[in-house]
Amino acid sequence: MLAGLADAEGLGAKLAAQGLICTALDEAGESAAWLAEHRADAIVLPLRLPLLRRLHVDFPSLPIIVLGTWEDSDDAIEAVQAGAYDFLPEPVDADELAELLGEAIPGGEESAPPLPATETIDNGLVGRSRAMGKLYRDIAKLAATPVTVLIRGETGSGKELVARALWQHGHRAHVPLVVVNCAAIPENLLESELFGYERGAFTGATTARKGKFEQANGSTLFLDEIGDMSLPLQAKMLRVLQEKRVERVGGKGEVPVDVRLIAATHQPLEKMVEEGRFREDLYYRLQTATLQVPPLRDRMGDVELLTNFFLQRFQRELDISGTTLSREALSLLVRQPWPGNVRQLQNVLRRAVLKRRGLLIGKEDIRQLLDAESRPMGATSRSLGELALEALEEAEAQGEGNALRAIVAHAEEAVIREALKRSGGNQSKASRWLGITRLTLREKLKALAR
Ligand SMILES: Nc1ncnc2c1ncn2[C@@H]1O[C@H](COP(=O)(O)OP(=O)(O)O)[C@@H](O)[C@H]1O
Numbered sequence: 001m002l003a004g005l006a007d008a009e010g011l012g013a014k015l016a017a018q019g020l021i022c023t024a025l026d027e028a029g030e031s032a033a034w035l036a037e038h039r040a041d042a043i044v045l046p047l048r049l050p051l052l053r054r055l056h057v058d059f060p061s062l063p064i065i066v067l068g069t070w071e072d073s074d075d076a077i078e079a080v081q082a083g084a085y086d087f088l089p090e091p092v093d094a095d096e097l098a099e100l101l102g103e104a105i106p107g108g109e110e111s112a113p114p115l116p117a118t119e120t121i122d123n124g125l126v127g128r129s130r131a132m133g134k135l136y137r138d139i140a141k142l143a144a145t146p147v148t149v150l151i152r153g154e155t156g157s158g159k160e161l162v163a164r165a166l167w168q169h170g171h172r173a174h175v176p177l178v179v180v181n182c183a184a185i186p187e188n189l190l191e192s193e194l195f196g197y198e199r200g201a202f203t204g205a206t207t208a209r210k211g212k213f214e215q216a217n218g219s220t221l222f223l224d225e226i227g228d229m230s231l232p233l234q235a236k237m238l239r240v241l242q243e244k245r246v247e248r249v250g251g252k253g254e255v256p257v258d259v260r261l262i263a264a265t266h267q268p269l270e271k272m273v274e275e276g277r278f279r280e281d282l283y284y285r286l287q288t289a290t291l292q293v294p295p296l297r298d299r300m301g302d303v304e305l306l307t308n309f310f311l312q313r314f315q316r317e318l319d320i321s322g323t324t325l326s327r328e329a330l331s332l333l334v335r336q337p338w339p340g341n342v343r344q345l346q347n348v349l350r351r352a353v354l355k356r357r358g359l360l361i362g363k364e365d366i367r368q369l370l371d372a373e374s375r376p377m378g379a380t381s382r383s384l385g386e387l388a389l390e391a392l393e394e395a396e397a398q399g400e401g402n403a404l405r406a407i408v409a410h411a412e413e414a415v416i417r418e419a420l421k422r423s424g425g426n427q428s429k430a431s432r433w434l435g436i437t438r439l440t441l442r443e444k445l446k447a448l449a450r
């Protein structure tokens, strides 16, 4: 028996055709009373959190499927935390609903107990594709547990946002999330960044400093790009995870720490383990709970939603209004492969808003921006001034950035390429002109090829 609370027009008949008996109920009170007297196998209801919570508390063993339209992960995550078995975006496909009910009913499994309500985050994940729905459900299940979570997914797919959602919807959301990006910190500094140091541990260590592990004591630590961590540091990490104690660099004793760890990487860890570049024991320790963030090309239905979201966000941030996107421009966006995922889409739209400032963004604007994006070394053919402006505008829009490093890297690349061209590819000549060793030049070339 299925109690479909409101919004059941048409659906009931279609579900009946699939052998599911459906009873439509309108009022919250009516449904609770009905459910108390009849035997139902599942509840289907529109997204209304108080009702969902109430029904889930009163009928904890009934799978509840929530129907709704949302643009944001928060509602969906909160729905699952409030006890929803799963949710379906509207308009509802009766076959999909029947399939979901079939999956929900026979096993008769308990859905998670309702978790404490959380604040809405303004940095939620946008997307209502099935792939994202599964992700929200997985986040909801893991958020309020203390387990270490490994987030995997291509670069730009939203791993950091997933980490924030896990933290935000967990028990430690009242204490700040501590974030370390292992790829952004030079290897020789990462150790003291993570574990801290005692006074006199090395030249320049004039005072003792807590590392991120200690700072995250009682809180959550997000280690981004953990695949980029060196082997010796991996060993040290593993020890911290096992023993829940850290030793500062140059320290004499260990300090106990209670840290919930979330890690992320886009690297192929299995391959790295095979090649001896990532510790197998650490890998096993990390991968017990894994969240896979889908690449944008596997959820192209979300492109339009993301596009609207970013258009609004950038206009708000840049204090611009009235910018719109043509149908043709949108259809071009929807047909891209997006190797750089949401980050790439976001960059294209930020540039489009900056370029058009309140005017219609057309197909040609998008085409040009996409070209500039995809030209592999196209950056060097634009002037440094232009690049500087772009990097600063982007940083301004985001409130932070890497403008200096980005421009220095572009300048370095330009002069290296020019030197090689002039020397006819002769590396020792080029390195002499550049004033660096051949080894350094080779390292830099390797980095450029990546
Ligand atoms: N689903 C999403 N909704 C809204 N913004 C997103 C989404 N996924 C990614 N982003 C944005 O794209 C950029 C890249 O996301 P990020 O989490 O840093 O990716 P990753 O860590 O996987 O490389 C960020 O600015 C982030 O805010």
Ligand SMILES: [Mg+2]
Binding pocket: 156, 159, 160, 224
């Ligand atoms: Mg990241």
